Amino acid sequence: MxxxxxxxxxxxxxxxxxxxxxxxxxxxxxxxxxxxxxxxxxxxxxxxxxxxxxxxxxxxxxxxxxxxxxxxxxxxxxxxxxxxxxxxxxxxxxxxxVNGVLMDGALEFVKKVKDGIPDARIYIASNGATINAKGRIASTGLDRYIDGLFVSEDMGVAKPAAEFFDICLRQIGESKESCIMIGDSLSSDMLGAKNAALASVWFMPTGDIEAAVNEYNIDYCASSFDELYEILKRWSADSK
Ligand SMILES: [Mg+2]
Known part of the structure; x- marks a missing residue:
């Protein structure tokens, strides 16, 4: 796994x-x-x-x-x-x-995940247009580190629907327990993870964090790529 x-x-x-x-x-x-x-x-x-x-x-x-x-x-x-x-x-x-712009430190972060966490696989789960997602990923060099891409336009269903994540899991071909959703949005990413009963990391949380963590059953919060890396590394070691 x-x-x-x-x-x-x-x-x-x-x-x-x-x-x-x-x-x-x-x-x-x-x-x-x-x-x-x-x-x-x-x-x-x-x-x-x-x-x-x-x-x-x-x-x-x-x-x-x-x-x-x-x-x-x-x-x-x-x-x-x-x-x-x-x-x-x-x-x-x-x-x-064709003009993707990386979040500060994102490329170094995905590299570190691939190098530093054994058996890590990186998937993108995005709402939006396929050409826009694919083109921007390729234009930033992020594509070299990605194992798969799930875009709502292709799938005919969007986050936060549980069906979106069912399709991801079917294609990945591994258990729910092997997956964790990371994203900035409460209404699509965190609600989606809750609907699909997946573990979740809220990236760059803002507002009333405690209330949101309770409402959406959020497992972890990360305010930087360094924090996110440590969370994913620990989660991976614990879920062996
Ligand atoms: Mg987002």
């Missing part, structure tokens, strides 16, 4: 927002428009509100992609009158998928 570590991707190993920031800057400049921190912050906030609308069924994906770029265009200096928001959106998604 191996020690199977299921890692969330965004804000756990990769910095989604840093990739988004980088890609937006590249795409706007390539189209002759200005870019600034304020433009990114406005994009991020408006995008978030649009995704909530989409979840409620109030708008379509095409409307979301169109509206978020029409809004950006209205904030930029430069002539956007000839630009098609959907084309720019496609460029943005493609640019983001």
């Amino acid at each position: 191996h020690h199977n570590f299921l890692f969330d991707l965004d804000q756990t190993l990769l910095d989604f927002h840093a990739s988004e920031y980088k890609a937006l800057g590249i795409v706007l400049k390539a189209n002759g428009l200005s870019f600034s921190d304020e433009i990114y912050q406005a994009f991020k906030a408006y995008n978030k509100s649009l995704w909530l609308e989409l979840e409620k069924g109030a708008i379509t994906r095409t409307e979301l992609f169109t509206r978020r770029f029409l809004d950006v265009f209205s904030r930029c200096d430069g002539d956007s009158s000839q630009l098609d928001p959907l084309t720019v959106n496609d460029d943005f998604i493609r640019t983001m998928s």
